[in-house]
Amino acid sequence: MTETLDIKITKNQNSSLAQTDFDNLPFGQTFSDHMFIADYVGGEWKNFQIIPYGEIGLSPAISALHYGQAFFEGLKAYKHADGKVSVFRPYKNAERFNKSAERLCMPELPEEIFVQSIAAVVDIDRAWIPSKANHSLYIRPFMFATDPYLGVQPSNTYKYMVLTGPVGPYFSKTLRVKVETVYSRSTEGGFGFAKAAGNYAGSLLPARKAVEEGFDQLIWTDSKDHAYIEELGAANIMFLLDGKLVTPSTRDTILKGVTRDTVIALAKEWGYEVEERRVSVAEMLEGAKNGKLTDAFGAGTAATIASIGEIEHEGQLYKLIDPSQREFSKKLLKTLEEIKYGIIPDTHGWNYMI
Numbered sequence: 420m421t422e423t424l425d426i427k428i429t430k431n432q433n434s435s436l437a438q439t440d441f442d443n444l445p446f447g448q449t450f451s452d453h454m455f456i457a458d459y460v461g462g463e464w465k466n467f468q469i470i471p472y473g474e475i476g477l478s479p480a481i482s483a484l485h486y487g488q489a490f491f492e493g494l495k496a497y498k499h500a501d502g503k504v505s506v507f508r509p510y511k512n513a514e515r516f517n518k519s520a521e522r523l524c525m526p527e528l529p530e531e532i533f534v535q536s537i538a539a540v541v542d543i544d545r546a547w548i549p550s551k552a553n554h555s556l557y558i559r560p561f562m563f564a565t566d567p568y569l570g571v572q573p574s575n576t577y578k579y580m581v582l583t584g585p586v587g588p589y590f591s592k593t594l595r596v597k598v599e600t601v602y603s604r605s606t607e608g609g610f611g612f613a614k615a616a617g618n619y620a621g622s623l624l625p626a627r628k629a630v631e632e633g634f635d636q637l638i639w640t641d642s643k644d645h646a647y648i649e650e651l652g653a654a655n656i657m658f659l660l661d662g663k664l665v666t667p668s669t670r671d672t673i674l675k676g677v678t679r680d681t682v683i684a685l686a687k688e689w690g691y692e693v694e695e696r697r698v699s700v701a702e703m704l705e706g707a708k709n710g711k712l713t714d715a716f717g718a719g720t721a722a723t724i725a726s727i728g729e730i731e732h733e734g735q736l737y738k739l740i741d742p743s744q745r746e747f748s749k750k751l752l753k754t755l756e757e758i759k760y761g762i763i764p765d766t767h768g769w770n771y772m773i
Protein backbone atom coordinates (compact mmCIF):
# COMPACT_ATOMS: atom_id res chain seq x y z
CA MET A 420 0.00 0.00 0.00
CA THR A 421 1.27 3.40 -0.90
CA GLU A 422 -1.21 5.77 0.70
CA THR A 423 -3.14 5.21 3.87
CA LEU A 424 -6.88 5.67 3.93
CA ASP A 425 -8.12 8.98 5.23
CA ILE A 426 -10.46 7.80 7.97
CA LYS A 427 -12.45 10.12 10.23
CA ILE A 428 -12.51 8.58 13.70
CA THR A 429 -15.19 9.16 16.31
CA LYS A 430 -14.23 7.34 19.49
CA ASN A 431 -16.75 5.37 21.51
CA GLN A 432 -17.11 7.24 24.83
CA ASN A 433 -19.16 4.43 26.30
CA SER A 434 -17.02 1.30 25.93
CA SER A 435 -18.67 -2.03 26.72
CA LEU A 436 -15.33 -3.83 27.07
CA ALA A 437 -15.39 -3.97 30.88
CA GLN A 438 -18.89 -5.53 30.91
CA THR A 439 -17.99 -8.22 28.34
CA ASP A 440 -17.63 -11.77 29.62
CA PHE A 441 -14.71 -13.22 27.67
CA ASP A 442 -15.38 -16.66 29.17
CA ASN A 443 -18.73 -16.82 27.44
CA LEU A 444 -18.63 -15.74 23.81
CA PRO A 445 -21.36 -17.35 21.70
CA PHE A 446 -20.50 -16.76 18.03
CA GLY A 447 -21.60 -13.45 16.56
CA GLN A 448 -23.34 -11.95 19.58
CA THR A 449 -20.64 -9.72 21.03
CA PHE A 450 -19.45 -6.65 19.15
CA SER A 451 -16.39 -4.49 19.75
CA ASP A 452 -16.69 -0.77 20.46
CA HIS A 453 -16.15 0.50 16.91
CA MET A 454 -17.18 -0.16 13.33
CA PHE A 455 -16.06 1.05 9.92
CA ILE A 456 -18.49 2.61 7.46
CA ALA A 457 -18.13 4.06 3.96
CA ASP A 458 -20.49 5.21 1.21
CA TYR A 459 -20.57 4.51 -2.49
CA VAL A 460 -22.06 7.61 -4.08
CA GLY A 461 -21.67 9.08 -7.54
CA GLY A 462 -19.53 6.16 -8.68
CA GLU A 463 -16.92 6.31 -5.94
CA TRP A 464 -16.18 5.18 -2.40
CA LYS A 465 -16.04 8.05 0.10
CA ASN A 466 -16.78 9.14 3.70
CA PHE A 467 -14.45 6.61 5.34
CA GLN A 468 -15.32 6.63 9.01
CA ILE A 469 -14.81 4.70 12.21
CA ILE A 470 -17.71 5.30 14.58
CA PRO A 471 -19.04 3.70 17.77
CA TYR A 472 -20.75 0.34 17.16
CA GLY A 473 -24.49 0.90 17.11
CA GLU A 474 -27.62 1.47 15.09
CA ILE A 475 -27.60 3.35 11.80
CA GLY A 476 -30.66 5.02 10.32
CA LEU A 477 -31.83 3.64 6.96
CA SER A 478 -34.88 4.02 4.77
CA PRO A 479 -37.23 1.00 4.86
CA ALA A 480 -37.21 1.18 1.06
CA ILE A 481 -33.50 0.36 0.61
CA SER A 482 -33.11 -2.20 -2.12
CA ALA A 483 -30.94 -4.53 -0.02
CA LEU A 484 -34.02 -5.33 2.05
CA HIS A 485 -36.26 -6.02 -0.93
CA TYR A 486 -34.08 -7.52 -3.63
CA GLY A 487 -31.11 -8.81 -1.69
CA GLN A 488 -28.16 -6.87 -3.02
CA ALA A 489 -26.09 -7.73 0.03
CA PHE A 490 -23.05 -9.90 0.70
CA PHE A 491 -20.32 -10.34 3.28
CA GLU A 492 -16.93 -11.73 4.19
CA GLY A 493 -15.58 -13.39 7.31
CA LEU A 494 -12.02 -13.44 8.59
CA LYS A 495 -10.20 -13.35 11.90
CA ALA A 496 -7.53 -11.45 13.83
CA TYR A 497 -5.29 -13.30 16.28
CA LYS A 498 -3.27 -12.13 19.25
CA HIS A 499 0.18 -13.66 19.49
CA ALA A 500 1.93 -14.48 22.77
CA ASP A 501 4.17 -11.41 22.37
CA GLY A 502 1.12 -9.15 21.98
CA LYS A 503 1.44 -8.74 18.21
CA VAL A 504 -1.75 -8.95 16.18
CA SER A 505 -2.27 -10.51 12.77
CA VAL A 506 -5.14 -11.02 10.34
CA PHE A 507 -5.10 -14.23 8.32
CA ARG A 508 -4.79 -13.80 4.52
CA PRO A 509 -7.00 -10.70 4.14
CA TYR A 510 -6.13 -10.18 0.47
CA LYS A 511 -7.80 -13.52 -0.31
CA ASN A 512 -11.00 -12.22 1.24
CA ALA A 513 -10.59 -8.91 -0.61
CA GLU A 514 -10.41 -10.81 -3.89
CA ARG A 515 -13.51 -12.85 -3.08
CA PHE A 516 -15.34 -9.72 -1.88
CA ASN A 517 -15.06 -8.37 -5.39
CA LYS A 518 -16.15 -11.64 -6.98
CA SER A 519 -19.32 -11.48 -4.87
CA ALA A 520 -19.80 -7.80 -5.76
CA GLU A 521 -19.47 -8.47 -9.47
CA ARG A 522 -22.01 -11.31 -9.48
CA LEU A 523 -24.56 -9.22 -7.56
CA CYS A 524 -24.06 -6.24 -9.87
CA MET A 525 -22.53 -4.20 -7.05
CA PRO A 526 -19.46 -1.93 -7.18
CA GLU A 527 -15.93 -3.16 -6.76
CA LEU A 528 -14.13 -2.14 -3.58
CA PRO A 529 -10.40 -1.55 -4.12
CA GLU A 530 -8.49 -4.27 -2.23
CA GLU A 531 -6.50 -1.68 -0.31
CA ILE A 532 -9.67 -0.06 1.04
CA PHE A 533 -10.83 -3.51 2.18
CA VAL A 534 -7.56 -4.42 3.89
CA GLN A 535 -6.91 -1.00 5.39
CA SER A 536 -10.41 -0.60 6.76
CA ILE A 537 -9.97 -3.95 8.49
CA ALA A 538 -6.53 -2.99 9.80
CA ALA A 539 -7.98 0.25 11.17
CA VAL A 540 -10.94 -1.31 13.03
CA VAL A 541 -8.80 -4.13 14.40
CA ASP A 542 -6.21 -1.62 15.55
CA ILE A 543 -8.67 0.66 17.35
CA ASP A 544 -10.25 -2.33 19.14
CA ARG A 545 -7.03 -4.25 19.86
CA ALA A 546 -8.10 -4.62 23.48
CA TRP A 547 -11.05 -6.70 22.27
CA ILE A 548 -8.88 -9.45 20.79
CA PRO A 549 -8.95 -12.37 23.22
CA SER A 550 -5.58 -13.80 24.26
CA LYS A 551 -6.93 -17.27 25.03
CA ALA A 552 -6.17 -20.36 22.92
CA ASN A 553 -8.73 -20.97 20.14
CA HIS A 554 -10.12 -17.45 20.58
CA SER A 555 -9.89 -14.61 18.10
CA LEU A 556 -11.52 -11.45 16.84
CA TYR A 557 -14.04 -12.26 14.13
CA ILE A 558 -14.15 -9.64 11.37
CA ARG A 559 -17.30 -9.14 9.31
CA PRO A 560 -16.95 -6.85 6.26
CA PHE A 561 -20.15 -6.45 4.22
CA MET A 562 -21.76 -4.36 1.50
CA PHE A 563 -25.41 -3.59 0.84
CA ALA A 564 -27.57 -1.52 -1.50
CA THR A 565 -29.05 1.69 -0.12
CA ASP A 566 -31.14 3.29 -2.87
CA PRO A 567 -34.62 3.95 -1.41
CA TYR A 568 -36.30 2.72 -4.57
CA LEU A 569 -38.66 -0.21 -5.14
CA GLY A 570 -37.82 -0.84 -8.78
CA VAL A 571 -35.95 -4.06 -9.53
CA GLN A 572 -32.65 -2.68 -10.73
CA PRO A 573 -29.13 -2.32 -9.39
CA SER A 574 -28.85 0.35 -6.73
CA ASN A 575 -26.75 3.43 -7.39
CA THR A 576 -25.67 3.82 -3.77
CA TYR A 577 -24.17 1.33 -1.33
CA LYS A 578 -22.64 1.10 2.09
CA TYR A 579 -19.54 -0.88 2.99
CA MET A 580 -19.10 -1.66 6.67
CA VAL A 581 -16.86 -3.72 8.95
CA LEU A 582 -17.94 -5.08 12.33
CA THR A 583 -15.70 -7.02 14.70
CA GLY A 584 -16.29 -9.10 17.80
CA PRO A 585 -14.44 -11.57 20.03
CA VAL A 586 -15.22 -15.26 19.47
CA GLY A 587 -14.34 -18.63 20.96
CA PRO A 588 -14.39 -22.03 19.21
CA TYR A 589 -17.38 -22.47 16.87
CA PHE A 590 -17.98 -26.22 17.03
CA SER A 591 -16.65 -28.01 20.06
CA LYS A 592 -17.80 -31.50 19.13
CA THR A 593 -17.65 -34.02 16.33
CA LEU A 594 -20.45 -33.42 13.87
CA ARG A 595 -23.35 -35.66 13.03
CA VAL A 596 -24.30 -34.69 9.49
CA LYS A 597 -26.97 -35.50 6.95
CA VAL A 598 -26.59 -35.65 3.18
CA GLU A 599 -29.25 -33.29 1.78
CA THR A 600 -31.14 -34.91 -1.08
CA VAL A 601 -34.17 -32.63 -1.38
CA TYR A 602 -33.10 -29.00 -1.02
CA SER A 603 -30.23 -27.21 -2.74
CA ARG A 604 -28.04 -24.37 -1.53
CA SER A 605 -27.12 -23.22 -5.01
CA THR A 606 -27.52 -24.15 -8.64
CA GLU A 607 -25.42 -24.02 -11.78
CA GLY A 608 -25.50 -20.52 -13.18
CA GLY A 609 -26.50 -19.21 -9.75
CA PHE A 610 -24.31 -17.50 -7.20
CA GLY A 611 -23.28 -20.17 -4.71
CA PHE A 612 -19.66 -19.07 -5.16
CA ALA A 613 -20.52 -15.61 -3.77
CA LYS A 614 -20.95 -14.87 -0.07
CA ALA A 615 -24.34 -13.43 -0.95
CA ALA A 616 -26.82 -12.94 1.90
CA GLY A 617 -29.54 -14.76 -0.05
CA ASN A 618 -27.57 -18.02 -0.15
CA TYR A 619 -27.79 -18.23 3.63
CA ALA A 620 -31.49 -17.33 3.71
CA GLY A 621 -32.18 -20.27 1.43
CA SER A 622 -30.19 -22.66 3.59
CA LEU A 623 -31.99 -21.91 6.86
CA LEU A 624 -35.07 -24.08 6.39
CA PRO A 625 -33.23 -27.24 5.30
CA ALA A 626 -30.70 -26.69 8.10
CA ARG A 627 -33.47 -26.30 10.67
CA LYS A 628 -35.16 -29.48 9.46
CA ALA A 629 -31.87 -31.34 9.81
CA VAL A 630 -31.45 -30.04 13.36
CA GLU A 631 -34.99 -31.18 14.18
CA GLU A 632 -33.98 -34.64 12.94
CA GLY A 633 -30.99 -34.60 15.30
CA PHE A 634 -28.18 -33.50 12.98
CA ASP A 635 -25.67 -30.69 13.43
CA GLN A 636 -25.09 -29.85 9.77
CA LEU A 637 -25.97 -30.69 6.18
CA ILE A 638 -23.79 -31.96 3.39
CA TRP A 639 -25.00 -30.06 0.33
CA THR A 640 -25.09 -31.97 -2.93
CA ASP A 641 -25.50 -30.94 -6.58
CA SER A 642 -28.96 -29.59 -7.36
CA LYS A 643 -29.51 -31.85 -10.38
CA ASP A 644 -29.09 -35.36 -8.99
CA HIS A 645 -27.97 -34.93 -5.37
CA ALA A 646 -25.23 -37.40 -6.28
CA TYR A 647 -22.15 -35.20 -5.90
CA ILE A 648 -20.89 -33.53 -2.76
CA GLU A 649 -20.55 -29.76 -2.65
CA GLU A 650 -20.13 -28.30 0.85
CA LEU A 651 -20.73 -28.84 4.56
CA GLY A 652 -23.13 -26.16 5.83
CA ALA A 653 -21.22 -22.89 5.38
CA ALA A 654 -17.82 -24.60 5.16
CA ASN A 655 -15.94 -26.48 2.47
CA ILE A 656 -15.76 -30.24 2.84
CA MET A 657 -12.57 -32.28 2.66
CA PHE A 658 -11.74 -35.98 2.95
CA LEU A 659 -8.77 -38.22 3.34
CA LEU A 660 -9.73 -41.03 1.00
CA ASP A 661 -7.29 -43.81 0.18
CA GLY A 662 -4.57 -41.67 1.73
CA LYS A 663 -5.23 -38.73 -0.61
CA LEU A 664 -6.73 -35.36 0.25
CA VAL A 665 -9.93 -35.25 -1.79
CA THR A 666 -12.21 -32.22 -2.02
CA PRO A 667 -14.89 -31.03 -4.47
CA SER A 668 -13.40 -28.78 -7.13
CA THR A 669 -14.73 -25.24 -6.94
CA ARG A 670 -17.36 -24.22 -9.44
CA ASP A 671 -20.20 -21.69 -9.51
CA THR A 672 -22.14 -23.66 -6.88
CA ILE A 673 -19.27 -23.85 -4.38
CA LEU A 674 -17.67 -21.13 -2.32
CA LYS A 675 -13.90 -20.99 -2.74
CA GLY A 676 -12.74 -20.98 0.87
CA VAL A 677 -9.53 -19.44 2.13
CA THR A 678 -9.27 -22.26 4.68
CA ARG A 679 -9.71 -24.81 1.90
CA ASP A 680 -6.90 -23.18 -0.07
CA THR A 681 -4.68 -23.13 3.04
CA VAL A 682 -5.34 -26.81 3.82
CA ILE A 683 -4.51 -27.80 0.23
CA ALA A 684 -1.22 -25.86 0.37
CA LEU A 685 -0.20 -27.52 3.65
CA ALA A 686 -1.22 -31.00 2.49
CA LYS A 687 0.89 -30.64 -0.66
CA GLU A 688 3.87 -29.54 1.43
CA TRP A 689 3.41 -32.56 3.66
CA GLY A 690 3.63 -34.80 0.61
CA TYR A 691 -0.03 -35.72 0.25
CA GLU A 692 -1.53 -36.22 -3.14
CA VAL A 693 -4.38 -33.70 -3.52
CA GLU A 694 -7.41 -34.28 -5.74
CA GLU A 695 -9.75 -31.39 -6.47
CA ARG A 696 -12.50 -33.01 -8.48
CA ARG A 697 -16.14 -34.05 -8.49
CA VAL A 698 -16.66 -36.23 -5.40
CA SER A 699 -19.68 -38.53 -5.39
CA VAL A 700 -21.84 -39.31 -2.38
CA ALA A 701 -21.45 -43.00 -3.32
CA GLU A 702 -17.65 -43.02 -3.04
CA MET A 703 -17.76 -41.18 0.28
CA LEU A 704 -20.20 -43.73 1.71
CA GLU A 705 -18.23 -46.61 0.21
CA GLY A 706 -15.09 -45.23 1.87
CA ALA A 707 -16.93 -45.01 5.19
CA LYS A 708 -17.93 -48.69 4.85
CA ASN A 709 -14.59 -50.11 3.71
CA GLY A 710 -12.43 -47.97 6.00
CA LYS A 711 -10.68 -46.02 3.23
CA LEU A 712 -12.26 -42.79 4.40
CA THR A 713 -9.87 -42.04 7.24
CA ASP A 714 -10.71 -38.37 7.73
CA ALA A 715 -13.63 -36.07 6.91
CA PHE A 716 -14.05 -32.48 7.98
CA GLY A 717 -15.47 -29.08 7.24
CA ALA A 718 -12.98 -26.26 6.59
CA GLY A 719 -13.86 -22.60 7.14
CA THR A 720 -12.81 -19.49 8.99
CA ALA A 721 -15.61 -19.67 11.55
CA ALA A 722 -15.53 -23.46 12.01
CA THR A 723 -11.76 -23.92 11.35
CA ILE A 724 -11.49 -27.71 11.06
CA ALA A 725 -14.72 -29.40 12.13
CA SER A 726 -14.59 -33.20 12.24
CA ILE A 727 -17.46 -35.22 10.81
CA GLY A 728 -18.27 -38.20 13.04
CA GLU A 729 -21.37 -39.68 11.44
CA ILE A 730 -23.03 -39.31 8.05
CA GLU A 731 -26.66 -40.08 7.28
CA HIS A 732 -27.85 -40.70 3.76
CA GLU A 733 -31.48 -41.57 3.00
CA GLY A 734 -32.06 -43.27 6.33
CA GLN A 735 -28.71 -45.11 6.49
CA LEU A 736 -26.16 -44.08 9.11
CA TYR A 737 -22.42 -44.35 8.46
CA LYS A 738 -19.99 -44.02 11.34
CA LEU A 739 -16.49 -42.74 10.64
CA ILE A 740 -13.30 -43.53 12.50
CA ASP A 741 -12.88 -41.89 15.87
CA PRO A 742 -11.52 -38.32 15.60
CA SER A 743 -8.80 -39.11 18.14
CA GLN A 744 -7.32 -41.47 15.51
CA ARG A 745 -7.28 -38.97 12.67
CA GLU A 746 -3.67 -38.00 12.20
CA PHE A 747 -4.31 -35.62 9.30
CA SER A 748 -6.93 -33.30 10.74
CA LYS A 749 -5.24 -33.28 14.14
CA LYS A 750 -1.94 -32.17 12.58
CA LEU A 751 -3.82 -29.69 10.40
CA LEU A 752 -5.68 -28.04 13.23
CA LYS A 753 -2.49 -27.81 15.30
CA THR A 754 -0.42 -26.36 12.44
CA LEU A 755 -3.10 -23.85 11.44
CA GLU A 756 -3.40 -22.59 15.00
CA GLU A 757 0.38 -22.42 15.41
CA ILE A 758 0.75 -20.33 12.26
CA LYS A 759 -2.14 -18.00 13.09
CA TYR A 760 -0.97 -17.35 16.65
CA GLY A 761 2.66 -16.90 15.58
CA ILE A 762 3.89 -19.98 17.45
CA ILE A 763 5.70 -21.34 14.40
CA PRO A 764 7.22 -19.26 11.59
CA ASP A 765 4.77 -18.02 8.96
CA THR A 766 6.78 -19.22 5.96
CA HIS A 767 3.94 -18.48 3.50
CA GLY A 768 3.39 -14.83 4.42
CA TRP A 769 -0.19 -15.60 5.45
CA ASN A 770 -0.25 -13.39 8.55
CA TYR A 771 -0.95 -9.74 7.83
CA MET A 772 0.49 -7.88 10.81
CA ILE A 773 -1.53 -4.99 12.23
Ligand SMILES: *Cc1c(COP(=O)(O)O)cnc(C)c1O
Pocket residue numbers: 493614650652653654655674675676677678679718719720721
Ligand atom coordinates in the same frame (compact mmCIF):
# COMPACT_ATOMS: atom_id res chain seq x y z
C1 LIG B 1 -17.45 -18.66 4.19
C2 LIG B 1 -17.80 -19.97 3.59
C3 LIG B 1 -16.86 -21.02 3.44
C4 LIG B 1 -15.48 -20.96 4.02
O1 LIG B 1 -14.67 -19.99 3.49
P1 LIG B 1 -13.39 -19.49 4.30
O2 LIG B 1 -12.80 -18.49 3.40
O3 LIG B 1 -12.52 -20.66 4.52
O4 LIG B 1 -13.90 -18.93 5.58
C5 LIG B 1 -17.26 -22.14 2.74
N1 LIG B 1 -18.51 -22.28 2.26
C6 LIG B 1 -19.45 -21.32 2.42
C7 LIG B 1 -20.80 -21.53 1.85
C8 LIG B 1 -19.13 -20.14 3.09
O5 LIG B 1 -20.05 -19.19 3.27
